Amino acid sequence: MTSSPSAFPHSSDSMDDSKTVLTHLIKTRLQGAISKVFPEADPGLIQLQICTNPRYGDYQCTSVMAIAKGLKLNPRKAAEEVLEHLDLSGVASDPELAGPGFINIRLLPEAVTQALLQAARTGSCFVQPSDQTQTMVIDFSSPNVAKPMHVGHIRSTILGDSLARVARLLGHKVITDNHIGDWGTxxxxxxxxxxxxxxxxxxxxxxxxxxxxxxxxxxxxxxxxxxxxxxxxxxxxxxxxxxxxxxxxxxxxxxxxxxxxxxxxxxxGVVFDHAHGESFYNDHLHSVVQALTEKGLARDSQGAKVVFFEGQPDLEDHPALILKKDGGANYTTTDLATLDYRRKQWQPDEIIYVTDGRQQLHFRQLFAIFKQWQPESNILLSHTWFGSILGSDGRPFKTRSGDTIKLNDLLDEAEERALRAIKEKNPDLPEQTANELASIIGIGAVKYADLLPNRQTDYVFDWDKMLSLSGNTAPYLQYACTRIRSIFRKASLDEAAFLAECIASNMELVMESTHEQTLARKLIHFGLILESVLSDHRPNYLCNYLYELAGTYTSFYEHCPVLKSEGSVQTSRLLLCSLTRQVLEKGLGLLGIQTPSFM
RNA sequence: GCGCCCGUAGCUCAGUUGGAUAGAGCAACUGCCUUCUAAGCAGUGGGUCGCAGGUUCGAUUCCUGCCGGGCGUGCCA
Structure with a gap:
């Protein structure tokens, strides 16, 4: 929190203030005001939301109504009290109280333009790292040795990779670990x-x-x-x-x-920090079994060693085997040893397991056992599960002959299909250029199609849709980026030099069109979107945001000619173009998707 | 049997601790290319959010029951 009267000083000498992102500042002040009135409220539950309807403003907060409900207070009076402590001078007009206790916040035009200039200056893309840095282990992909990676591995791999990228951008310490299936019957x-x-x-x-x-x-x-x-x-x-x-x-x-x-x-384009396979823990399995037995958590049953969950209604009927009657350990044991190793090795605040939804029971058991085994540990254990990929018949996605689809074959086909579309549009492209483009577009399309649906729902795999190049697809977003680059090319402007010039000249921004204003406000939302992606482990929020941003941009593009405009109007539009390109490329990058320089 | 998840426009799907008028793409229809890439934009039509109750200022969202579908449920992972 800053005590400076100006939230956005023009000089960048004052490091703290010059790097405070607008949404972060508003959220912090909101949390401060609410905490002052309701010290007992969990600050983590205080959210700054983007208004669904611009009529109510740019941002809104409904948290006070929720808090008041919990305390059995009048929500409107509670919000009134909060408003007395909420100071947004310099960035927003006086916050409004609406309905049963909505707090609506409307940005001042100069706060919007200052935010744009700040983003141009810092390259922040309107994102500010978290105040509370966490260490998180992300466990994803996990292919099996001696089995080709197939379509079933794609969601885990791409989801996990994207979450890791978002968490890192938000300033967290992330350890990615590929738990390869390299041991077993x-x-x-x-x-x-x-x-x-x-x-x-x-x-x-x-x-x-x-x-x-x-x-x-x-x-x-x-x-x-x-x-x-x-x-x-x-x-x-x-x-x-x-x-x-x-x-x-x-x-x-x-x-x-x-x-x-x-x-x-x-x-x-996926990289792991570690790839400790299951066999890595072989030497520790025995001591896990021993520890659980000594603690009285596991006991012999039908020749095997089993953990029962007495007093836990949801698991009582589902005991977990940790030692088979042949003396071999199974995956619960391995996962417990893995968990113990990660705790000792990295002291994580959170461990995220990205697997399909069919393993929900296993992870409930795993987490429950660990909690009893090491009750002093307060690691947040998250099973980030996802649904299946289906064919057009609604059955699990298979080849015509009924085999699983190998990931390499899938990616080959994506590139082939992209190449066909490229050659149709641009037949004169050199072979290698076309191939490189096909790779970026084809792989990007597959990844985007996988991240776009809510991860918990099954989705139907549809080549034509993901590569259709219109609608909510990677190619559409990539295309929006290339159109922006094209404007700078046409104007013979180097984008970086242009930005430097903007900053140096301390330019005035002019945004008279609603298309410009809508675009500017949309850009500022980016940081909040990323926070919600990380807290819910849902990159699809980011997909939808990027699609809306690209739509807002193309609308601006159609209505606000850049190269035909002049003076500060043109400079302002060029800045909007550049920032849009930066956010789109940054966002796609967080999804693991590259952007070509032309299409 | 029990547990988890799903049921939203003709189709495929969004919908952020419950929040204000439930959105998008495709498909259908109407306009816009001597104008920064039309792989685009602007617009029209299309919904008892599976059904029935309940909780409250407010329910697609939470609770209960029912119907329909998927998955899981002690020696694979």
Whole structure:
């Protein structure tokens, strides 16, 4: 909070004030005023909302009504009291009290223009890092060794990556960890296949395809011949006991898988800080079982070691196995060991698990066990789950022959389809340029289509829709960016130089058209949107915001000619163009989507 | 059986601790390219938010029941 009379000094000497973003300032003052009247209210619940209807202003706050309800107070009187302590002079006109207790806030035109100039000066994109920096571990993607990454991995990978990017931009310390499935019963069968049926040439060409072929072959043989099944069991036992030959083969299977994972991650532009697979925790499993047993949380049942949830109605009927009767641990045990390791290693405030919704019960169990095991820990454990990708028939998305769709094939097709559209529009493009463009557009389209729906709903995969280049798609947003770049090209202006000139000359902004004003106000919302994306783990808020922003911009673009205008009108419009491009590209970047320089 | 999720325009989907007049794209219809990329813009039509109750200043949102669908439910993850 600043005590300076001017929220936005023209000089950048005063570091604190010059970097305070407008929405952040309003929100902080609002929280201050509410806390003063209701010290017992949780400041985290005090939200600054964007007005759905501009008639009521730019921002509104409904938190006071919620607080008053909890305290059984008259909401309107409560809001009146808050207003007495709310000072927004310099940035907004006097806040209005409306209806049962809405607080409506209308920005002053000069606050809007100052915010634009500040963004031009600092490159902040109207975003300010959080005052409370947190350490968060994000666990996502998690492919299985010896299985090709398929369409089922895409949501976890893209959601997790996007959340990590947003959290980092908001100033948090983020640790991304790919919990690869590199241990388990499937390796018995794989070892049999590797030893008896390995096609080395195919392994070199398509390692995961070959491993998948081996697995299928042996899996089928097991169903037909008990002897093969027994052989697989023996190989697994040997592996688990540390047989050198089996360990060597297992390591090679891991390595060839890792190379193919890395290829896909490079294609997707996804980077992990760590990739501790399940096997990383093998040595800790026993001590987890021991600790839970000693604490009296786990006990023997039907030959296995089981945690029961007495007194917890939602889990009472669903005990969790932590040791199978054959003595092997399962994924609950591994996940507990992983959780314990992460706590010790990184001391996170939050751990986010990005997996599909079918694992909800598992994570409820996991979190409940951990809470009993280490009640002193106050890590926020979040299961950020998502729905399935469906085909046009409403069934899980598969190939025509009923196989799962491999991620590489999916990305290939996206690029091919994008390339076709590009060549149709621009047949003279050099081959390599067209290919690069196709990659940016094709991969971007797939990612955007995946992030756009509410993550908890199943969505229907639709090539034509995601690449249709109109409507709420990545290409539409990318196109808006290229049109902006095109304006600067046409004007023979270097955008960076233009911005520097604007700042140096301490320019006056002129925004007489409602299209300009609407665009300017929309830009300022960006930071608030990102905060809600992170708090709800929902990048689709960002998608919808970017689409609205692009729509607002194209409307401005149609009605407010830039190059034909003159003087300060033109400079102001150019600034709006530049800031829009910055926010769009920053936003797309947070979704893991690149922007081409032309289309 | 029990648990979780879903049911919003013809279709595909948004809808931020409950908030003011429920939105968008596609499809349909009407305008706009000698004018910064028409991959666009402006506009029209289209809804008992599955059904029935309840909670309150206010419910698509929360609670209860019912109908319909998906997923999960002790030795895969």
């Amino acid at each position: 499937q390796f018995g069968k794989l070892l049999v296949g590797w030893k008896k049926h390995l096609d080395a040439a195919n392994l070199a060409k398509d390692a995961l395809g070959e491993l998948e072929r081996l697995y299928r072959m042996v899996n089928q043989a097991c169903e037909e011949d008990e002897a093969v099944l027994e052989e697989a069991r023996q190989e697994l036992v040997a592996l688990q006991r540390g047989d050198e030959n089996n360990l060597a083969i297992w390591k090679e299977m891991k390595e060839v898988s890792r190379l193919q994972f890395d290829q896909i991650y490079e294609r997707l």
